[in-house]
Amino acid sequence: xxxxxxxxxxxxxxxxxxxxxxxxxxxxxxxxxxxxxxxxxxxxxxxxxxxxxxxxxxxxxxxxxxxxxxxxxxxxxxxxxxxxxxxxxxxxxxxxxxxxxxxxxxxxxxxxxxxxxxxxxxxxxxxxxxxxxxxxxxxxxxxxxxxxxxxxxxxxxxxxxxxxxxxxxxxxxxxxxxxxxxxxxxxxxxxxxxxxxxxxxxxxxxxxxxxxxx
Amino acid sequence: xxxxxxxxxxxxxxxxxxxxxxxxxxxxxxxxxxxxxxxxxxxxxxxxxxxxxxxxxxxxxxxxxxxxxxxxxxxxxxxxxxxxxxxxxxxxxxxxxxxxxxxxxxxxxxxxxxxxxxxxxxxxxxxxxxxxxxxxxxxxxxxxxxxxxxxxxxxxxxxxxxxxxxxxxxxxxxxxxxxxxxxxxxxxxxxxxxxxxxxxxxxxxxxxxxxxxx
DNA sequence: TAGGTTGCTTAAAGGGTTTAAGCAAACGAC
DNA sequence: GTCGTTTGCTTAAACCCTTTAAGCAACCTA
Numbered sequence: 046x047x048x049x050x051x052x053x054x055x056x057x058x059x060x061x062x063x064x065x066x067x068x069x070x071x072x073x074x075x076x077x078x079x080x081x082x083x084x085x086x087x088x089x090x091x092x093x094x095x096x097x098x099x100x101x102x103x104x105x106x107x108x109x110x111x112x113x114x115x116x117x118x119x120x121x122x123x124x125x126x127x128x129x130x131x132x133x134x135x136x137x138x139x140x141x142x143x144x145x146x147x148x149x150x151x152x153x154x155x156x157x158x159x160x161x162x163x164x165x166x167x168x169x170x171x172x173x174x175x176x177x178x179x180x181x182x183x184x185x186x187x188x189x190x191x192x193x194x195x196x197x198x199x200x201x202x203x204x205x206x207x208x209x210x211x212x213x214x215x216x217x218x219x220x221x222x223x224x225x226x227x228x229x230x231x232x233x234x235x236x237x238x239x240x241x242x243x244x245x246x247x248x249x250x251x252x253x254x255x256x257x258x259x
Numbered sequence: 260x261x262x263x264x265x266x267x268x269x270x271x272x273x274x275x276x277x278x279x280x281x282x283x284x285x286x287x288x289x290x291x292x293x294x295x296x297x298x299x300x301x302x303x304x305x306x307x308x309x310x311x312x313x314x315x316x317x318x319x320x321x322x323x324x325x326x327x328x329x330x331x332x333x334x335x336x337x338x339x340x341x342x343x344x345x346x347x348x349x350x351x352x353x354x355x356x357x358x359x360x361x362x363x364x365x366x367x368x369x370x371x372x373x374x375x376x377x378x379x380x381x382x383x384x385x386x387x388x389x390x391x392x393x394x395x396x397x398x399x400x401x402x403x404x405x406x407x408x409x410x411x412x413x414x415x416x417x418x419x420x421x422x423x424x425x426x427x428x429x430x431x432x433x434x435x436x437x438x439x440x441x442x443x444x445x446x447x448x449x450x451x452x453x454x455x456x457x458x459x460x461x462x463x464x465x466x467x468x469x470x471x472x473x
Numbered sequence: 474t475a476g477g478t479t480g481c482t483t484a485a486a487g488g489g490t491t492t493a494a495g496c497a498a499a500c501g502a503c
Numbered sequence: 504g505t506c507g508t509t510t511g512c513t514t515a516a517a518c519c520c521t522t523t524a525a526g527c528a529a530c531c532t533a
Contacts, residue, residue, distance in 0.1 A: 048498065048511055075489055085490075087512050095490070151417035162419075181425055185433040188411070188420065192434065196410020197402070203365035205376075206402065211395050219399040220406065223441040230437075262480055262529065289520055299521075301481050309521070 049083050053091050053101070056081075060102045064143025069150075072143070074098065099147070100156040106144040107161030110137050114168045122175035124225040130172045131194050131221055138198045145202075149195065176232040186228050193224055263297050267305050267315070270295075274316045278357025283364075286357070288312065313361070314370040320358040321375030324351050328382045336389035338439040344386045345408050345435055352412045359416075363409065390446035400442050407438055 059080060060072045067076075074095055078085040092098045110133065117129040138145035152158035169187045178186055197217060200206060206213040273294060274286045281290075288309055289299040306312045324347065331343040352359035366372035383401045392400055411434060414420060420427040 051511080073489065074491090083511090084513060086492085086514080089491075090511050149413075149417075181429075182433075184423065184425060185430045188414070188427075188430040189407075189434050189437065191414055191419070192410035193403075193407050194410070195413065196406035196408070199363075199409065199413065200402070200405055203363075205405070209398065211398060213402075215395075216399045216402040219396075220403050223403065223444075226444075227437040227441060230440075265480080287520065288522090297480090298482060300483080300523085303522075304480050 049081050049087075051081060051083070051091055056088070056091050056098070057101050057105050060098060061105060061141075061144050061147070064102065064147055065141050066143070069143050069146040072099070072102070096153070099150060100153055100158055102147045103150050103152065104157035104161045106141075106147045107158055107165060109144070110134070110148060111161060111164045111168060113137060114165070118168060118172050121172075124229070126172040126175070127190070127225050127228065128221060130169065130190070131224075134194050135198055135201075135217065138202060142202060145198070149199070173228065176228055177234050178228075178231055179233075182231045186231060189227065190224065193220060263295050263301075265295060265297070265305055270302070270305050270312065271315050271319050274312060275319060275355075275358050275361070278316070278361055279355050280357070283357050283360040286313070286316065310367070313364065314367055314372055316361045317364050317366065318371035318375045320355075320361045321372055321379060323358070324348070324362060325375060325378045325382060327351060328379070332382060332386050335386075338443070340386040340389070341404070341439055341442065342435060344383065344404070345438075348408050349412055349415075349431065352416060356416060359412070363413075387442065390442055391448050392442075392445055393447075396445045400445060403441065404438065407434060 056077060059077055063072045063076060063080070074088045074092070075085040077098075078088050088098075092101070113133045114130060117133045118126050121129050150158075152162055166187060169190055170183060173183060173186050173190075176186070197220060201213050201217075206216065270291060273291055277290060277294070278286045288302045288306070291312075292299040292302050302312075306315070327347045328344060331347045332340050335343050364372075366376055380401065383404055384397060387397060387400050387404075390400070411431060415427050415431075420430065
Protein backbone atom coordinates (compact mmCIF):
# COMPACT_ATOMS: atom_id res chain seq x y z
CA UNK A 46 0.00 0.00 0.00
CA UNK A 47 1.96 3.01 -1.25
CA UNK A 48 1.04 6.24 0.45
CA UNK A 49 0.28 9.32 -1.56
CA UNK A 50 2.11 11.51 0.94
CA UNK A 51 -0.49 14.21 1.20
CA UNK A 52 -0.42 17.09 3.61
CA UNK A 53 -3.07 19.53 4.71
CA UNK A 54 -1.27 22.19 2.77
CA UNK A 55 -1.01 20.19 -0.43
CA UNK A 56 -4.73 19.51 -0.28
CA UNK A 57 -5.59 23.19 0.14
CA UNK A 58 -3.26 24.19 -2.69
CA UNK A 59 -4.75 21.58 -4.98
CA UNK A 60 -8.20 22.87 -4.05
CA UNK A 61 -7.11 26.39 -4.99
CA UNK A 62 -5.87 25.26 -8.37
CA UNK A 63 -9.00 23.23 -8.97
CA UNK A 64 -11.13 26.24 -8.08
CA UNK A 65 -9.29 28.41 -10.60
CA UNK A 66 -9.50 25.76 -13.29
CA UNK A 67 -13.08 24.51 -12.90
CA UNK A 68 -14.79 26.96 -10.57
CA UNK A 69 -15.28 26.96 -6.82
CA UNK A 70 -18.37 24.71 -7.08
CA UNK A 71 -16.11 22.07 -8.60
CA UNK A 72 -13.89 21.80 -5.56
CA UNK A 73 -15.16 18.68 -3.95
CA UNK A 74 -13.53 16.07 -1.78
CA UNK A 75 -14.08 13.37 -4.35
CA UNK A 76 -12.59 15.46 -7.16
CA UNK A 77 -9.49 16.12 -5.05
CA UNK A 78 -9.28 12.47 -4.07
CA UNK A 79 -9.39 11.56 -7.75
CA UNK A 80 -6.59 13.99 -8.50
CA UNK A 81 -4.42 12.50 -5.75
CA UNK A 82 -5.25 8.91 -6.64
CA UNK A 83 -6.79 8.34 -3.26
CA UNK A 84 -10.24 7.36 -2.05
CA UNK A 85 -12.64 10.09 -1.00
CA UNK A 86 -12.77 8.79 2.56
CA UNK A 87 -9.00 9.12 2.70
CA UNK A 88 -9.31 12.88 2.44
CA UNK A 89 -10.74 12.89 5.93
CA UNK A 90 -7.28 12.18 7.27
CA UNK A 91 -6.25 15.69 6.27
CA UNK A 92 -9.43 17.70 6.44
CA UNK A 93 -12.46 17.45 8.71
CA UNK A 94 -14.88 17.59 5.80
CA UNK A 95 -15.86 19.74 2.86
CA UNK A 96 -16.82 22.69 5.03
CA UNK A 97 -13.47 22.61 6.76
CA UNK A 98 -11.65 22.42 3.43
CA UNK A 99 -13.52 25.42 2.04
CA UNK A 100 -12.83 27.38 5.20
CA UNK A 101 -9.12 26.60 4.94
CA UNK A 102 -9.17 27.43 1.25
CA UNK A 103 -10.80 30.73 2.01
CA UNK A 104 -8.16 31.53 4.63
CA UNK A 105 -5.37 30.48 2.29
CA UNK A 106 -6.57 32.75 -0.50
CA UNK A 107 -7.19 35.64 1.86
CA UNK A 108 -3.63 35.34 3.18
CA UNK A 109 -2.25 35.05 -0.33
CA UNK A 110 -4.06 38.16 -1.54
CA UNK A 111 -3.23 40.00 1.69
CA UNK A 112 0.44 39.43 0.93
CA UNK A 113 -0.05 40.97 -2.50
CA UNK A 114 -1.94 43.88 -0.98
CA UNK A 115 0.75 44.50 1.59
CA UNK A 116 3.43 44.55 -1.08
CA UNK A 117 1.42 46.87 -3.31
CA UNK A 118 0.59 49.34 -0.57
CA UNK A 119 4.07 49.51 0.89
CA UNK A 120 5.60 52.89 0.14
CA UNK A 121 2.38 54.36 -1.21
CA UNK A 122 -0.10 56.70 0.42
CA UNK A 123 -3.37 58.45 -0.30
CA UNK A 124 -4.90 57.99 -3.74
CA UNK A 125 -1.90 55.96 -4.92
CA UNK A 126 -2.39 53.48 -2.10
CA UNK A 127 -6.11 53.23 -2.77
CA UNK A 128 -5.54 52.66 -6.47
CA UNK A 129 -2.90 50.04 -5.76
CA UNK A 130 -5.20 48.23 -3.36
CA UNK A 131 -8.07 48.21 -5.81
CA UNK A 132 -5.84 47.03 -8.59
CA UNK A 133 -4.56 44.09 -6.57
CA UNK A 134 -8.08 42.91 -5.90
CA UNK A 135 -9.16 43.13 -9.51
CA UNK A 136 -6.01 41.56 -10.87
CA UNK A 137 -6.25 38.76 -8.34
CA UNK A 138 -9.89 38.11 -9.25
CA UNK A 139 -9.13 38.02 -12.95
CA UNK A 140 -6.04 35.87 -12.65
CA UNK A 141 -7.56 33.54 -10.05
CA UNK A 142 -11.35 33.56 -10.28
CA UNK A 143 -11.77 30.46 -8.14
CA UNK A 144 -9.41 31.66 -5.45
CA UNK A 145 -11.11 35.04 -5.45
CA UNK A 146 -14.52 33.38 -5.16
CA UNK A 147 -13.20 31.47 -2.16
CA UNK A 148 -12.30 34.75 -0.45
CA UNK A 149 -15.86 35.98 -0.89
CA UNK A 150 -17.45 33.11 1.01
CA UNK A 151 -18.89 34.25 4.32
CA UNK A 152 -16.37 33.22 6.95
CA UNK A 153 -17.68 30.74 9.48
CA UNK A 154 -17.42 31.90 13.10
CA UNK A 155 -14.10 30.95 14.74
CA UNK A 156 -12.95 29.62 11.38
CA UNK A 157 -9.51 29.97 9.86
CA UNK A 158 -10.67 32.81 7.60
CA UNK A 159 -11.42 35.18 10.47
CA UNK A 160 -7.85 36.41 11.17
CA UNK A 161 -7.12 36.60 7.46
CA UNK A 162 -10.21 38.70 6.97
CA UNK A 163 -9.12 41.02 9.73
CA UNK A 164 -5.80 41.39 7.95
CA UNK A 165 -7.60 42.69 4.87
CA UNK A 166 -9.50 45.22 6.96
CA UNK A 167 -6.23 46.36 8.53
CA UNK A 168 -4.65 46.77 5.11
CA UNK A 169 -7.56 48.83 3.88
CA UNK A 170 -7.18 51.10 6.89
CA UNK A 171 -3.47 51.35 6.23
CA UNK A 172 -4.14 52.42 2.66
CA UNK A 173 -6.37 55.19 3.99
CA UNK A 174 -3.99 56.31 6.73
CA UNK A 175 -2.77 59.42 4.94
CA UNK A 176 -6.26 60.84 4.69
CA UNK A 177 -6.36 61.27 8.45
CA UNK A 178 -10.02 60.35 8.66
CA UNK A 179 -11.75 60.32 12.02
CA UNK A 180 -12.77 56.89 13.30
CA UNK A 181 -16.32 56.97 11.98
CA UNK A 182 -15.46 58.23 8.54
CA UNK A 183 -12.62 55.75 8.37
CA UNK A 184 -15.05 52.88 8.86
CA UNK A 185 -17.35 54.38 6.25
CA UNK A 186 -14.42 54.70 3.87
CA UNK A 187 -13.31 51.10 4.40
CA UNK A 188 -16.84 49.90 3.73
CA UNK A 189 -17.19 52.15 0.71
CA UNK A 190 -13.94 50.80 -0.68
CA UNK A 191 -14.95 47.20 -0.11
CA UNK A 192 -18.44 47.65 -1.47
CA UNK A 193 -17.32 49.38 -4.62
CA UNK A 194 -14.35 47.18 -5.41
CA UNK A 195 -15.95 43.84 -4.64
CA UNK A 196 -19.25 44.91 -6.16
CA UNK A 197 -17.57 45.86 -9.40
CA UNK A 198 -15.48 42.70 -9.52
CA UNK A 199 -18.52 40.56 -8.81
CA UNK A 200 -20.54 42.17 -11.59
CA UNK A 201 -17.63 42.02 -13.99
CA UNK A 202 -17.00 38.39 -13.15
CA UNK A 203 -20.59 37.41 -13.76
CA UNK A 204 -20.42 38.94 -17.21
CA UNK A 205 -22.72 41.87 -16.48
CA UNK A 206 -20.45 44.27 -18.36
CA UNK A 207 -19.49 41.94 -21.15
CA UNK A 208 -21.93 42.94 -23.85
CA UNK A 209 -21.95 46.71 -23.73
CA UNK A 210 -19.66 49.60 -24.42
CA UNK A 211 -17.64 51.27 -23.01
CA UNK A 212 -15.28 48.61 -21.70
CA UNK A 213 -15.40 47.43 -18.13
CA UNK A 214 -11.94 48.88 -17.59
CA UNK A 215 -13.05 52.33 -18.66
CA UNK A 216 -15.79 52.24 -16.05
CA UNK A 217 -13.36 50.83 -13.50
CA UNK A 218 -11.07 53.80 -13.98
CA UNK A 219 -13.90 56.30 -13.78
CA UNK A 220 -15.25 54.63 -10.66
CA UNK A 221 -11.86 54.56 -8.95
CA UNK A 222 -11.36 58.23 -9.70
CA UNK A 223 -14.72 58.99 -8.15
CA UNK A 224 -13.94 56.80 -5.17
CA UNK A 225 -10.65 58.56 -4.50
CA UNK A 226 -12.33 61.93 -4.87
CA UNK A 227 -15.05 60.97 -2.41
CA UNK A 228 -12.59 59.84 0.22
CA UNK A 229 -10.47 62.92 -0.32
CA UNK A 230 -13.64 64.93 0.24
CA UNK A 231 -14.08 63.20 3.59
CA UNK A 232 -10.53 64.01 4.62
CA UNK A 233 -9.78 66.97 6.90
CA UNK A 234 -6.36 67.47 5.32
CA UNK A 235 -7.04 66.91 1.62
CA UNK A 236 -10.14 69.07 1.76
CA UNK A 237 -9.23 71.98 -0.46
CA UNK A 238 -10.49 71.18 -3.98
CA UNK A 239 -12.44 68.00 -4.58
CA UNK A 240 -12.41 67.23 -8.31
CA UNK A 241 -15.74 67.76 -9.98
CA UNK A 242 -15.65 65.52 -13.03
CA UNK A 243 -14.03 62.28 -14.11
CA UNK A 244 -10.74 64.14 -14.22
CA UNK A 245 -8.42 62.53 -11.71
CA UNK A 246 -7.17 64.55 -8.77
CA UNK A 247 -3.62 65.81 -9.14
CA UNK A 248 -0.85 63.42 -8.27
CA UNK A 249 -2.18 60.21 -9.72
CA UNK A 250 -2.80 58.76 -13.13
CA UNK A 251 -4.40 55.39 -12.58
CA UNK A 252 -6.10 55.19 -15.94
CA UNK A 253 -2.98 54.61 -17.96
CA UNK A 254 -2.01 51.30 -16.43
CA UNK A 255 -5.09 49.86 -14.77
CA UNK A 256 -5.62 46.54 -16.41
CA UNK A 257 -5.09 47.49 -19.99
CA UNK A 258 -8.62 48.16 -21.22
CA UNK A 259 -9.93 44.61 -21.10
CA UNK B 260 -53.29 8.00 -7.33
CA UNK B 261 -54.25 11.54 -6.27
CA UNK B 262 -52.46 14.25 -8.14
CA UNK B 263 -50.74 17.07 -6.29
CA UNK B 264 -51.89 19.57 -8.90
CA UNK B 265 -48.58 21.37 -9.28
CA UNK B 266 -47.81 24.04 -11.83
CA UNK B 267 -44.57 25.52 -13.03
CA UNK B 268 -45.44 28.71 -11.20
CA UNK B 269 -46.26 27.01 -7.91
CA UNK B 270 -42.93 25.24 -8.03
CA UNK B 271 -41.01 28.46 -8.60
CA UNK B 272 -42.88 30.26 -5.83
CA UNK B 273 -42.24 27.41 -3.43
CA UNK B 274 -38.58 27.56 -4.42
CA UNK B 275 -38.53 31.29 -3.61
CA UNK B 276 -40.02 30.72 -0.17
CA UNK B 277 -37.66 27.87 0.50
CA UNK B 278 -34.71 30.04 -0.51
CA UNK B 279 -35.77 32.76 1.91
CA UNK B 280 -36.34 30.29 4.72
CA UNK B 281 -33.31 28.00 4.39
CA UNK B 282 -30.96 29.72 1.96
CA UNK B 283 -30.53 29.43 -1.79
CA UNK B 284 -28.28 26.36 -1.44
CA UNK B 285 -31.22 24.60 0.19
CA UNK B 286 -33.45 24.88 -2.84
CA UNK B 287 -33.21 21.46 -4.31
CA UNK B 288 -35.57 19.37 -6.35
CA UNK B 289 -35.85 16.75 -3.67
CA UNK B 290 -36.62 19.33 -0.96
CA UNK B 291 -39.39 20.79 -3.10
CA UNK B 292 -40.70 17.33 -3.94
CA UNK B 293 -40.83 16.60 -0.21
CA UNK B 294 -42.74 19.78 0.43
CA UNK B 295 -45.29 18.91 -2.25
CA UNK B 296 -45.58 15.28 -1.20
CA UNK B 297 -44.31 14.10 -4.55
CA UNK B 298 -41.32 12.07 -5.71
CA UNK B 299 -38.22 13.91 -6.86
CA UNK B 300 -38.54 12.49 -10.34
CA UNK B 301 -42.05 13.92 -10.52
CA UNK B 302 -40.62 17.42 -10.43
CA UNK B 303 -39.28 16.86 -13.92
CA UNK B 304 -42.81 17.16 -15.24
CA UNK B 305 -42.71 20.86 -14.41
CA UNK B 306 -39.10 21.80 -14.67
CA UNK B 307 -36.32 20.57 -16.91
CA UNK B 308 -33.93 20.08 -13.99
CA UNK B 309 -32.30 21.96 -11.14
CA UNK B 310 -30.52 24.38 -13.45
CA UNK B 311 -33.75 25.25 -15.18
CA UNK B 312 -35.51 25.78 -11.85
CA UNK B 313 -32.80 28.11 -10.60
CA UNK B 314 -32.89 30.06 -13.83
CA UNK B 315 -36.66 30.46 -13.55
CA UNK B 316 -36.32 31.38 -9.89
CA UNK B 317 -33.74 33.99 -10.77
CA UNK B 318 -36.05 35.46 -13.44
CA UNK B 319 -39.02 35.40 -11.06
CA UNK B 320 -37.15 37.30 -8.36
CA UNK B 321 -35.69 39.77 -10.84
CA UNK B 322 -39.18 40.52 -12.17
CA UNK B 323 -40.56 40.81 -8.66
CA UNK B 324 -37.88 43.25 -7.56
CA UNK B 325 -38.12 45.13 -10.84
CA UNK B 326 -41.80 45.75 -10.09
CA UNK B 327 -40.83 47.19 -6.72
CA UNK B 328 -38.15 49.32 -8.35
CA UNK B 329 -40.54 50.64 -10.95
CA UNK B 330 -43.06 51.60 -8.30
CA UNK B 331 -40.41 53.28 -6.15
CA UNK B 332 -38.88 55.27 -8.97
CA UNK B 333 -42.15 56.44 -10.45
CA UNK B 334 -42.57 60.13 -9.83
CA UNK B 335 -39.05 60.62 -8.52
CA UNK B 336 -36.00 62.05 -10.23
CA UNK B 337 -32.35 62.74 -9.57
CA UNK B 338 -31.01 61.97 -6.10
CA UNK B 339 -34.46 60.99 -4.88
CA UNK B 340 -34.79 58.37 -7.58
CA UNK B 341 -31.31 57.04 -6.90
CA UNK B 342 -32.01 56.82 -3.17
CA UNK B 343 -35.32 55.09 -3.80
CA UNK B 344 -33.69 52.58 -6.12
CA UNK B 345 -30.95 51.78 -3.66
CA UNK B 346 -33.43 51.44 -0.83
CA UNK B 347 -35.55 48.96 -2.75
CA UNK B 348 -32.55 46.73 -3.37
CA UNK B 349 -31.43 46.77 0.25
CA UNK B 350 -34.90 46.27 1.65
CA UNK B 351 -35.54 43.44 -0.77
CA UNK B 352 -32.27 41.77 0.17
CA UNK B 353 -32.97 42.03 3.88
CA UNK B 354 -36.59 40.92 3.66
CA UNK B 355 -35.88 38.15 1.15
CA UNK B 356 -32.26 37.02 1.38
CA UNK B 357 -32.82 33.85 -0.63
CA UNK B 358 -34.73 35.62 -3.37
CA UNK B 359 -32.06 38.32 -3.50
CA UNK B 360 -29.34 35.69 -3.71
CA UNK B 361 -31.21 34.16 -6.63
CA UNK B 362 -31.07 37.49 -8.48
CA UNK B 363 -27.30 37.59 -8.07
CA UNK B 364 -26.68 34.29 -9.84
CA UNK B 365 -24.99 34.81 -13.20
CA UNK B 366 -27.74 34.49 -15.79
CA UNK B 367 -27.26 31.64 -18.19
CA UNK B 368 -27.20 32.65 -21.87
CA UNK B 369 -30.65 32.69 -23.50
CA UNK B 370 -32.14 31.91 -20.08
CA UNK B 371 -35.28 33.37 -18.59
CA UNK B 372 -33.31 35.81 -16.45
CA UNK B 373 -31.88 37.72 -19.41
CA UNK B 374 -34.90 39.94 -20.18
CA UNK B 375 -35.51 40.50 -16.47
CA UNK B 376 -31.91 41.56 -16.04
CA UNK B 377 -32.27 44.00 -18.91
CA UNK B 378 -35.30 45.44 -17.15
CA UNK B 379 -33.15 46.23 -14.13
CA UNK B 380 -30.60 47.98 -16.29
CA UNK B 381 -33.37 50.01 -17.92
CA UNK B 382 -34.73 51.01 -14.53
CA UNK B 383 -31.32 52.14 -13.37
CA UNK B 384 -30.99 54.31 -16.46
CA UNK B 385 -34.46 55.70 -15.82
CA UNK B 386 -33.47 56.65 -12.29
CA UNK B 387 -30.50 58.56 -13.71
CA UNK B 388 -32.45 60.25 -16.50
CA UNK B 389 -32.66 63.65 -14.83
CA UNK B 390 -28.90 63.96 -14.64
CA UNK B 391 -28.70 64.21 -18.41
CA UNK B 392 -25.50 62.19 -18.56
CA UNK B 393 -23.88 61.52 -21.89
CA UNK B 394 -23.95 57.90 -23.04
CA UNK B 395 -20.54 56.95 -21.72
CA UNK B 396 -20.96 58.55 -18.33
CA UNK B 397 -24.42 57.05 -18.07
CA UNK B 398 -22.97 53.56 -18.44
CA UNK B 399 -20.31 54.41 -15.88
CA UNK B 400 -23.00 55.66 -13.53
CA UNK B 401 -25.15 52.56 -13.93
CA UNK B 402 -22.13 50.39 -13.21
CA UNK B 403 -21.10 52.54 -10.26
CA UNK B 404 -24.61 52.29 -8.85
CA UNK B 405 -24.75 48.54 -9.28
CA UNK B 406 -21.27 47.97 -7.92
CA UNK B 407 -21.79 50.07 -4.83
CA UNK B 408 -25.30 48.91 -3.99
CA UNK B 409 -24.78 45.21 -4.61
CA UNK B 410 -21.30 45.30 -3.13
CA UNK B 411 -22.59 46.82 0.07
CA UNK B 412 -25.55 44.45 0.29
CA UNK B 413 -23.30 41.47 -0.31
CA UNK B 414 -20.87 42.50 2.43
CA UNK B 415 -23.67 43.33 4.82
CA UNK B 416 -25.40 40.02 4.10
CA UNK B 417 -22.25 38.04 4.77
CA UNK B 418 -21.91 39.67 8.16
CA UNK B 419 -18.84 41.74 7.33
CA UNK B 420 -20.27 44.79 9.12
CA UNK B 421 -21.88 42.95 11.98
CA UNK B 422 -19.26 43.30 14.67
CA UNK B 423 -18.07 46.87 14.41
CA UNK B 424 -19.38 50.32 14.95
CA UNK B 425 -20.82 52.48 13.48
CA UNK B 426 -23.87 50.60 12.25
CA UNK B 427 -24.13 49.31 8.73
CA UNK B 428 -27.01 51.71 8.11
CA UNK B 429 -24.89 54.71 9.06
CA UNK B 430 -22.31 53.69 6.46
CA UNK B 431 -25.07 52.97 3.96
CA UNK B 432 -26.36 56.51 4.30
CA UNK B 433 -22.91 58.03 4.04
CA UNK B 434 -22.14 55.91 1.00
CA UNK B 435 -25.39 56.80 -0.74
CA UNK B 436 -24.76 60.47 -0.14
CA UNK B 437 -21.33 60.12 -1.69
CA UNK B 438 -22.76 58.16 -4.59
CA UNK B 439 -25.34 60.82 -5.34
CA UNK B 440 -22.71 63.53 -5.10
CA UNK B 441 -20.44 61.69 -7.49
CA UNK B 442 -23.14 61.27 -10.10
CA UNK B 443 -24.21 64.87 -9.69
CA UNK B 444 -20.60 65.80 -10.31
CA UNK B 445 -20.72 63.88 -13.60
CA UNK B 446 -23.85 65.69 -14.69
CA UNK B 447 -23.69 68.66 -17.07
CA UNK B 448 -26.79 70.25 -15.52
CA UNK B 449 -26.29 69.63 -11.81
CA UNK B 450 -22.70 70.72 -12.01
CA UNK B 451 -22.62 73.84 -9.90
CA UNK B 452 -21.62 72.78 -6.36
CA UNK B 453 -20.78 69.18 -5.66
CA UNK B 454 -21.03 68.58 -1.90
CA UNK B 455 -17.72 68.10 -0.22
CA UNK B 456 -18.49 66.18 2.93
CA UNK B 457 -21.04 63.64 4.12
CA UNK B 458 -23.61 66.41 4.08
CA UNK B 459 -26.29 65.42 1.59
CA UNK B 460 -26.90 67.52 -1.50
CA UNK B 461 -29.86 69.86 -1.21
CA UNK B 462 -33.25 68.40 -1.92
CA UNK B 463 -32.97 65.01 -0.27
CA UNK B 464 -32.76 63.64 3.20
CA UNK B 465 -32.21 59.93 2.86
CA UNK B 466 -30.65 59.36 6.25
CA UNK B 467 -33.81 59.82 8.27
CA UNK B 468 -35.77 56.92 6.89
CA UNK B 469 -33.33 54.51 5.28
CA UNK B 470 -33.90 51.27 7.05
CA UNK B 471 -34.00 52.44 10.63
CA UNK B 472 -30.39 52.11 11.78
CA UNK B 473 -30.20 48.35 11.72
C1' DT C 474 -67.08 7.75 -23.76
C1' DA C 475 -62.86 6.76 -26.22
C1' DG C 476 -59.18 8.73 -27.24
C1' DG C 477 -54.66 11.41 -26.24
C1' DT C 478 -52.10 14.19 -23.21
C1' DT C 479 -49.99 14.85 -19.06
C1' DG C 480 -48.92 14.42 -14.02
C1' DC C 481 -47.33 11.47 -11.58
C1' DT C 482 -44.94 6.64 -10.01
C1' DT C 483 -41.37 3.07 -9.67
C1' DA C 484 -36.79 1.68 -10.97
C1' DA C 485 -32.21 2.38 -11.62
C1' DA C 486 -27.70 4.56 -12.32
C1' DG C 487 -24.37 7.92 -10.99
C1' DG C 488 -21.99 11.33 -8.03
C1' DG C 489 -21.23 13.60 -3.59
C1' DT C 490 -20.53 13.43 1.85
C1' DT C 491 -19.67 11.27 5.87
C1' DT C 492 -18.80 7.65 9.58
C1' DA C 493 -16.75 3.31 11.24
C1' DA C 494 -13.56 -0.21 11.29
C1' DG C 495 -9.24 -1.98 10.09
C1' DC C 496 -4.58 -2.50 8.11
C1' DA C 497 0.04 -1.33 7.03
C1' DA C 498 3.59 2.18 6.47
C1' DA C 499 6.24 5.41 8.84
C1' DC C 500 8.27 7.16 13.05
C1' DG C 501 10.11 7.71 17.71
C1' DA C 502 12.01 5.41 21.66
C1' DC C 503 14.68 2.25 23.51
C1' DG D 504 17.45 -2.80 14.75
C1' DT D 505 12.94 -3.98 16.64
C1' DC D 506 8.86 -2.66 18.91
C1' DG D 507 4.82 0.02 19.74
C1' DT D 508 2.42 3.99 18.46
C1' DT D 509 0.82 7.07 15.41
C1' DT D 510 -1.16 8.06 11.19
C1' DG D 511 -2.30 7.77 6.20
C1' DC D 512 -4.87 5.25 3.84
C1' DT D 513 -8.56 1.35 2.46
C1' DT D 514 -13.00 -1.02 2.35
C1' DA D 515 -17.75 -0.95 3.58
C1' DA D 516 -21.89 1.12 4.17
C1' DA D 517 -25.47 4.69 4.83
C1' DC D 518 -27.51 8.77 3.22
C1' DC D 519 -28.69 12.70 0.04
C1' DC D 520 -29.20 14.72 -4.49
C1' DT D 521 -29.90 14.50 -9.79
C1' DT D 522 -31.33 12.60 -13.82
C1' DT D 523 -33.26 9.28 -17.31
C1' DA D 524 -36.53 5.64 -18.68
C1' DA D 525 -40.63 3.24 -18.61
C1' DG D 526 -45.28 2.88 -17.32
C1' DC D 527 -49.82 3.85 -15.39
C1' DA D 528 -53.76 6.41 -14.16
C1' DA D 529 -56.11 10.74 -14.03
C1' DC D 530 -57.78 14.34 -16.69
C1' DC D 531 -59.24 16.93 -20.93
C1' DT D 532 -61.25 16.98 -25.37
C1' DA D 533 -63.56 15.73 -29.16
